[in-house]
Amino acid sequence: MDQHLPQARIPSATYRLQFNAGFTFADAERIVGYLHDLGVSDVYASSYVAAKEGSVHGYDVVNQTIFNKELGDEQSHQAFVDELSRHDMGHILDFVPNHMCIESGDNVWWMDVLENGMSSLYAHFFDIDWEPVKKELTGKVLLPLLGDQYGRVLEGGGLQLIFRDGAFFVQCNALQIPVEPRSYLLILQHRLDALKEKLPPEAGPLQELLSIETALQHLPLHTERDSEKMNERHREKEIIKKRLAQLCFDSAEVAEFVSENVMIFNGTKGDANSFDLLDRLLRDQVYRLSYWRVATEEINYRRFFDINALAAIRMEDQTVYDLTHTLLFRLIREGKVTGVRIDHVDGLYDPVTYLQHLQKSAWMNLRERSEGAPPEEGAEAIREEWARQYDEVLERDPGCKPFYTVVEKILMKGELLPEQWPVCGTTGYEFLNSVNGIFVASDVAKQFDRIYDRFVKRGSDFTEIVYEKKKLVMQVSLSGEVNMLAHQLNNIAEEDRLTRDFTLNSLARAISEVIACFPVYRTYANSASVRDRDVQYIDAAVSKAKRRNPAISGSVFDFLRDVLLLRSPERASEESRRDWLYFAMRFQQITGPVMAKGLEDTAFYVYHRLISLNDVGGMPGRFGTTLEAFHGQNLERYKNFPHAMIATATHDSKRGEDVRTRIDALSEIPALWQKQVARWSRLNKRRGSLIENARVPELNEEYLLYQTLIGAWPVGDVDDAGYEAFRGRIREYMIKALREAKVNTSWVSPNGPYEEAVVGFVDAILARAPDNEFLREFLPLQRRLSRCGFFSSLSQTLLKMTSPGIPDFYQGTELIEFTLVDPDNRRQVDYGRRIDALAELKRREQEEGAPRLLSELLEREDERAKLFLIYRVLNYRREHKDVFDGGEYLPLEAKGARARHLCAFARKAGGRMVIVAAARLVATLMPEDGGSPLGEAVWQDTMLLLPEGVGGRFRNVVNDAVIDVVSLDGQSVLPLAALFGEVSVALLESE
Template sequence: MGAPNLPNAHIPSATYRLQFNAGFTFADATRIIGYLHDLGVSDVYASSYLAAKEGSVHGYDVVNQTILNKEVGDEQSYQAMVEELSRHGMGHILDFVPNHMCIESADNVWWMDVLENGMSSPYAHFFDIDWEPVKKELTGKVLLPLLGDQYGKVLEAGGLQLLFREGAFFVQCYSLPIPIEPRSYLRILQHRLDTLKERFPPDAGPVQELLSIETGLQHLPLPTERDPAQMGERHREKEIIKKRLWQLCQDAPEVMEFIAENVRIFNGSKGDPNSFDLLDQLLREQVYRLSYWRVATEEINYRRFFDINALAAIRMEDQGVYDLTHALLFKLIREGKVTGVRIDHVDGLYDPVSYLQNLQKSAYIQLCGWEPGGEGGNGAEAEYFRELERQPCYQPLYAVVEKILMKGEQLPEQWPVAGSTGYEFLNSVNGIFVDTEAAKQFDRIYDRFVNRAFDFTEIVYQKKKLVMQVSLSGEVNMLAHQLNNIAEQDRLTRDFTLNSLVRAISEVIACFPVYRTYANSASVRDKDVQYIEAAVSKAKRWNPAISGSVFDFLRDVLLLKAPERASEESRRAWLYFAMRFQQITGPVMAKGLEDTAFYVYHRLISLNDVGGMPGKFGTTVEAFHGQNLERNKNFPHAMITTSTHDSKRGEDVRTRIDALSELPELWQKSVMRWSRINKGRGSLIENQRVPDRNEEYLIYQTLLGAWPAGGLDQAGYDAFRGRIKDYMIKALREAKVNSSWVSPNSTYEDAVLGFLDGILEQSPGNPFLREFQPLQRRLSRCGLFSSLSQSLLKMTAPGVPDFYQGTELIEFTLVDPDNRRQVDYGARIEALRELRAREAEIGAQALCRELLEQGDNGRIKLFLIYRVLNYRRQSRDPFDAGEYLPLEAQGARERHVCAFARKGGARTLIVAAARLVATLMPEAGDSPLGETVWQDTVLLLPEGSGERFRNVVNDQQVEAERRDGRLAIPLAALFSEVSVALLEPA
């Protein structure tokens, strides 16, 4: 069989993220595909729509990767959506979740099988379970931290109920029926057996059948059995026994009554603690141990997604797990229904590079048309590896990874992906709208307001340690025991105590500068060596009381510097520890940084977003260009975005708050005055002011950023106030200072909500709103122009621009679940229809002027996106494979523009966008347009770019002129009518 035509990845020109759930289905998506195509989108980028827990609004709580989510739609409606995409020539990227599954759902049949059969379950190896944990009482068991209180209290309150259904027994734990291990059915069926026998003659068939069933149960292989033949026998026989028992109950009502009465007895009686002994004894025999949810912090023995008990990690490094969980995905790829994937939380995988290489190889085989395991499969694999030798970066499938890159960090070069999902671009592009020169002023304003000096690096360090103490101590303890076992093997290290190893591991993780490293063999990447040595060095400096030799030992293990005399088995143990360590540093960083420190440090909250480091005050234009050049060189088709479902604030909220950086004196004056006005609205609890000063500082910035545009009726205002209150409850709990998710302080939270009600009261007696509105209106105007600039830069910089659902209009969303509310697509479809009709009537130039005058409705952003995305889709060369050339401006306003050229083939496009517009607009109704604003400033053009241009945004004609021998465009002319420009040669 000859080699197939080598498939090449479908590269999107622009993606649009859709959140699928019961409220937004395949049918709903089908209805808007035409609109998205008209907008200029090339690919729908879908959240996971594989089977998830009932009621899931995000799809990440997957229960079965092999079927579609029935709440989102059936095969027919899915097919209709795919056909509509095909009709418009659009691609389809699917968010795939390889890390974890939801285990608080009976629909997760693999996990339920594990709970029924323990180590003998055919799916026991699917989940990352430690069957021999440090706590010996859990040997061979799974800790299930599902209870809302101590186990004994829940049991004696009747919170755990035995059930009998279709021949099988379950324990009902809240809404979840958990299977009972079949051999332990004997404890139920043999209870009061004599009373049943008395109801039948000695040799009665029902009694004999029940005794035969009991014999079958007694001979079932144990749940600890791992011999494949015995496991198969157990699986087969237990199902036969259930069917026999259920049939017996149908044939002999007396047996059904007997079992029902025993179930009632086992379920005990409230007020009689001894009556629960039978159920307690039964539960002690299970392959799981039900416990209070707080126990998970220290004793959990299955790996979780971060610290979420309901999400258990799966062992994707196991080929059997990989094959089964990807079966549907590869079927959809083979059929052309899915043209790309987004891999969720790639850092959670045991071995990311091997997984990604496996993914591309599997996609290649599917795209070549061979069935998995079918004839020609081995030939396809051989051809794939030959192609890899010719093209080391060959990727048959467009794949991006959700990966947070810290400052200066790059994706590992051996990863066969198009790039990341764009968090680093989000923070870089947002940062150029922050005035970096105002950093020290904002330090002083913040420190003075909150009456203390915050050091962001110290906050992150402390919060990472807090997370390891209150959420992930079990994971750290597990690592310490593994390291202790390694230490015991060598006489030079065996004297290290377990406690010293726990502390060393915690301190190094707290000092880790990136989310994780990627050692998967005997060698460690140079970059990873630097990260590990930096973390160990910092941990030693910050902890002089801990012996430096303990840190050195940990460093050597992480760097795989085993002694010459080490056995092969010892070397494998070192590598296993290093790879497990890598899986823990990411969750600690995420929980400590994103979900704690970001809610504590409020100097300028627009910088507190996923992938950002708000200790750094903004981004220089030079740094922004540098990132773009790097991306264009290494990952030109990476996703770049400005909002995601994980964003802490929507892009249009951030641009408003960014503008504060240009107005430090006004901000200081305003926030101090607001605080004096609102002093009487706060409360005093245990001699503490509520809200505290730091929380109050957060509230004012949040209100400035999220305040709705235009007028609001009472219902709209009430809805906004409710959203702000919901946000503040989340912020308080994430900060873990005055409340938390683990121990909510309802008294404190209620006082904060009361403060919000007071300052947002619409009455003449509330001077705050009167004082607040002028600055809010000014920031709103600044934010509009910055949002336009940010959108243009995203659509033209190296990479594939991604739009989060609804953000084609100005949207003032906060962190989830606020940013996952249903989008009004009817309004957007109608708005685009009206814009296109109006454009045909009066032209793009006049329409832009009109839309800027009506800025509150956000349609100018929609029009900009429509114009540029459609142009990009028709003229892909400069964007897909073009050069990126940073451009300079000269003149009084040169720092207020970001510009670059995209050169592809014979065409050079010029991109220019206004920035830092607040200082260009002294009054709320101003615009950063015209000669008065831009004065003598010119944009210098690259040679050979031409002299006459058309601005794609509004069809305006622009001419260059010679300045000191160079071609240049006066910004007064370029930005005379709109503050963004995409110029093509006329």
Template sequence: MAENYKPAARIPTATYRLQFNAGFTFADATRIIGYLNDLGISDVYASSYLAAKEGSVHGYDVVNQTVLNKEVGDEQSHLAMVEELKRHGMGHILDFVPNHMCIESGENLWWMDVLENGMSSPYAHFFDIDWEPVKKELTGKVLLPLLGDQYGKVLESGGLQLIFKEGAFFVQVYALQIPLEPRSYLQILQYRLDALKEKFPAEAAPVEELLSIETALQHLPLATEQDPEKMGERHREKEIIKKRLWQLCHESPEVAAFIADNVKSFNGSKGDPRSFDLMDKLLRDQAYRLSYWRVATEEINYRRFFDINGLAAIRMEDQAVYDLTHTLLFRLIREGKVTGVRIDHVDGLYDPVSYLQNLQKSSYFQLRQAGSTFPADNGEEKKEALEKEYNALLETDPCYKPFYAVVEKILMKGELLPDQWPVFGTTGYDFLNSLNGIFVATEKAKQMDRLYDRFVKWGGDFPDLVYEKKKLVMQVSLSGERNMLAHQLNNIAEQDRLTRDFTLNSLARAISEVIACFPVYRTYANSASVRDKDVQYIEAAVYKAKRRNPAISGSVFDFVRDVLLLKSPERATENDRRAWLYFAMRFQQITGPVMAKGLEDTAFYVYNRLVSLNDVGGMPGKFGTTLEAFHGQNLDRNKTFPHAMIATATHDSKRGEDVRTRIDALSEIPELWQKSVVRWSRFNKGKSTSIENQPVPDRNEEYLLYQILLGVWPAGEMDQEEYKSLKGRVRDYMVKALREAKVNTSWVSPNTAYEEGVTSFVDRILEPGPENVFLREFLPLQRRLARCGIFSSLSQTFLKMVSPGVPDFYQGTELFEFTLVDPDNRRQVDYGKRVELLADLKAREAETGPEALCRELMGKAKDGRIKLYLIYRVLNYRRSNRGPFEGGEYLPLEAKGTRERHICAFARKGKEKTVIAAAARLVATLMPAEGSLPLGEEAWQDTVLVLPEGCGGRFRNIVNGEELEAQEQGGEQVIPLARLFGQVSVALLESASA
């Protein structure tokens, strides 16, 4: 048993995110692995490709975690992809979804079993269902808010159809076939039974068999049965009954016709409401209640992913759920086919830290079995030995993490990942916003405020907006979740004489206010003790809630605080303490969805001061990032999570990275921006419409639209079809933005007339022709911002590749990609073009050398090849020189001179080598309006980069192969920026003295 083997996590040098679906399969990925390897990527980072709802384009609507998505490929094609990765020495990170499953698919066999068998289903505990909800009519039932209209209207219009197949009855709800509870078959089989008997002689075999089947159904244990033996009996017998019934229909045409006629009768006749009574009575006897989808807001009794009815949460805290849902993942880890995981929506889990600890331990077991002669079976004795072995390793090395795991986690200002989480970091939203922020002119905040206030008549405060939108979300989307919490808290209050007088209404209001004031997505108490940081967050939220609500008794808020902090009174029983902890942990699961929906999916679409700041993980009320803050965050990451992912775009981004950098540049030129937007609005005034005396679009929406157009406008000339595509994409984006903002329309209550007014406005202002004054004035500014965007995009991409962490690339972004929020950013990528371009660049480099090639590519920068070449040069260097980038020191560097604020620079110091990274920023004020490149003395004047001591005097720029000599100035070694950025505005310097 004892083998000297300690699995070590594979640390990527660079990851590349691929979106798998029917349009991009394992076979498609296999074909580009060689290209990704040439680019310098070390690990493919895959979206979830476990079985998902048919037609899924993202994979998060998982229906079965134990098998591969057949639309993406089979075991053979998956193996071919993995083998190709291994052939190139590459790893494979898989996006895993532990929080929820799609329930709008018959392929979710677990959920369908729950609907058929209710509480008696062996999978009833898999889903987070409240079987004893506040609404007593739902006791023992699951609310199914699937209908597009009120239940009665859908029923009487024939929208719910009874069907019979293979011995089982189902109700057809749109494309979904939902099973009926087997005992309710009796209503169908006993209807008009006497008429069937008349067709047969006495004691005829078909009738006797049908009666026997009915008797078996009558003796079937109830759907509320909880005794394991009775549950097992129910499961066995119901399947036998179905087979008998199906066999009887095959043997007796009369019985088959009888059932078919009964099905027809139950399905009723349009125009005859009474004819639907049979179906109504049948549906009342199910383990579910079909309802209008709007009912979910207040009466839902299963936890969802945010407010999406079709995604039901699963109870990952249950060991049986954990074991079954991870079966395939752990096999892939054991077989070496998956070398890392990204955990989706970790904040949705009941107990994230326990889950992550369990994940590392389980991964260790798989790696231990794969990496030695240890047998791969799961005997209890061997499992105990492995657990003992793993715990011993943790005792000697508490930070030991055998498997590379990162979490999708949004960190608010000043928030850090909990220390006890055994992960390598987040997926990089924090870095995305920090990095993007240094390309925003922070000192122009007040000017941009005034501009925005004057144009849209804003005059508000962003934190107040977030507070109001979080309250709105709890009213229109998540009031059911809040009500559930209120009833739980009311039950707690009833147990103590000092709190029993708190009313249900006052508790519900206090909960809403505390959640609306919560400063982070969630806290993580999972035991009697609460982290100091979580104490601070809870106390801050309660304090703010009190300040905002002087009319509510402070003692109610104090009670909420005490429960969340688990400060139960000394006289509390053990059951009381468990109830307090349960409430606190349930509360933690709700604050995250409210924050996400209120902040990201509402406030971000209302507050449009500078929309490049409105991205996941950002706080647009803060105008950019100082260099000091950026360096400080890099230093912290290098110390705490040096192998975290760092990204500039993800599948969840509100705007693509190259769109953001163009919009960022507006912050540098607020005077020109104000002049432009006022004139454009005047030109386009006649192209808007009016609904109920309200201009469409309103000023805030118009302000957003102009920024979007500046960011998304393609490089180069467009033909007619490309122009049509652009307009369509912008129209689609604006409709989504309007609905997310929830001001003039929404997803819940679409105002189609308003939306059509906005899309018509888009069409009119983009109508080509010499008479369109707006376009004539718009294009010069757009071209200027596009030139700025090129340099900022190169700088952002470069800084990502050399900062502490693992640089992640979202599919397609190795060229300039001007994409908007999903689904726009999930369109298929033209990999044929990229493969061809990289091959050509490599060939040209071999012919002319990198310096000449870089000069040529900068001259044609709009085509994006310079970005591709930059990535190729830096990633391949990093892969061959891991020392300075993994575990090395991070040293911020300073520049001196007139343009010193326009550069971000730092050194990465390893044991054997130091490299220096420098990138231009805030280039809009460096380049003339009609200029081309912000290079040379005219741009950089006297500014120099000050080099760290002892790093040598001669350097090679890895980006273009150019060699540079340091100069002495004031007793320091420096390089003039005019020389450093003579060809390209980024530099990665290594000593050339060897």
């Protein structure tokens, strides 16, 4: 690392905190000491810049330059940071560069756009198409805020004109939308003769009102783009508002006149003609209010996926970049933020350029922190020299990363992060699926295919489902975006005589089909060249689309491929080449949302072969992960991104990590599962309903429900209140799952009777009644799988803490938790219980010793066993950071009857080596009546084979147990019967 380049702080372990009004900076400050005791090195905070009032997640940002006031102020934030500093802990902040919430008056930039249109000083901040396909929207923004057709809402009094502080607004739901200032004339000139009759011509208030009207008439238009005119409009409109406010304050007659006009404009229910004035006023605005369903086809601002309330911002614009990062870079400069997580990086127009700018900006601020701010005189020259030095270092070492940065990015099978990205890795979705997959018996995939297909009475091909659901999403949610692309491609086709005969319809279909066949979320062309990997992805998608659509001329697909690969004709002009690149980059921004909505938010709720595989970043069509694949991915990460985050749960997970391990265990008992699920369905058949001669719930939905109950069922005895809370969570989950599936109901068109019938089925099968035979048969199997899941959760947790990468813990998951998809997994965490639990464990550890304490916790299936494991291993990891930070990764093998049930590897750095061993696939190791995967009867003759030259004695960091290395046929081995005599996980250091 160059001497001028600051060293990035590399975390040892991170802990994700979800900030909102219920968990503030002060709350975070209070638990810092607990997290430090647990072994966490860095707090990983959700976005805490200003968000929409009441936000529970912080992603609906309204202003990136200030703190969210619901979380605290500068002082409380400082106290939180000071507490981190006292414990030598870092702070990683989640930053949202892609979008902002536009359904809040606190988003002053968007409100300015709605008031001033193209002439707004912030018009270039948002990704708005001012010349869309629908010509009626030229120069306007579609606002799909209405719950019904525009005319019905208007005549129903749902839109109201209001006047405050010298300005007019339209009240729409809870939002007050500014009125374009020049259109004030429609209001102020209405019934003006009546006011003139009240006031003499020379009266000061009347003269002032007429002067205000003249000023409004001379105000530059909202379509003005000349910078001087824009500034004039911005300045003069504010002066006019102040004059009008003062006039109404000074003159009761004018105030009454304005108030009466507002009342007249607001019309009278039952009198349709009385709304003509307000309708005319609304037609003159720079926005068009519409029914929210209109957004599907006519939206002309880019959104976050299909969420109308979240409008994309143009981070590729330097002004936008500079302003939106003001607070972030200040916090970096002040040492209050030591790392950053970039949300939804695939939404950006040019991710690589953004990330390169981010590292450079962070380095400049870190340089200023270490050397002090340059003196005012000559500051610009000094910063230019710093930038030059950074560029020199970057040229010598293109992979240098002076600031810890990870990106939220989903990698598909075989996909790697682009090599040019200056990041430490992703936030860990790929590890989540990889590690979860080794607890699935991958060799029974075909059996589970048969079980699933027979139960639901149809065949299920996951690849086909994803294809169909991506097409569905493009039809019902994102057709406007696809149509926009089609028109852009049509304009390109028109430029060349060899392509001008391609019809708009054929181009639109080709685009839709290629996106539906796209194998990854997006590609990353941003210049005249395209990465080799991206060429492969585009070629594969076009080839598949061709095969699926023989009725569409292959030449249309070939043309689309050429444009995406930037293979423009030699005779093409520079302007034409720029058009091709612009289309390719826009195409890249759309494939990601289609994949996310089609795969994660639809297909995952339709395909239920084994739902523990249906998580973000996963492909449920693959039945688990082999040990070879798991080790291969760990080696790849060690080689390329050793400091990437590795997670087992996130705020976006479809179900909690401890829910998944219970469901994973089903894969080990296919025959029993088939028998039981068929039996349960017969028992519960009478509890279903018939709607239009169709069974409710459908068999596919019923199959999802049984797996969900196995995974989420609470441990131990639950009182009536707790049981009812659990049943309520299952009801809410099923409604969300049904709507996401978009088969029998949806968010767009909720099917009330169907949803009520499913909720009734849930209530009936979960009734605590003596005659509920289902529960009597369900609970024994659930308890067995629960114990399997308990031991698998410990193994999964150990593997996360010791594999290459930075282990990340989602809030609350240090105890066994059976959460489902959000909002269930975003409930407030009881930190008092966790603080008390850790204190009690530490006390008992001192008094009783780790072996006895842990054995008792395992025997009782105590949720605190996971907490104790994390505490022991993370503190060890922090003390021996070099081994895990960049230590070599060596997969280890086992030999013997139970060899397939072990995952093991070594980490080595310098002269130190540690060995990690964890039991897996424990359902077939454990007796049906309970028991545990421990001892000689379970592990028999199985041995862990050690690296050459390793011998002596080892201590298990988890419980302090000591085990001797033995020799078998000249090979150093550890007998698993001894290693797993008391606990099924081991982190071994040499004695």
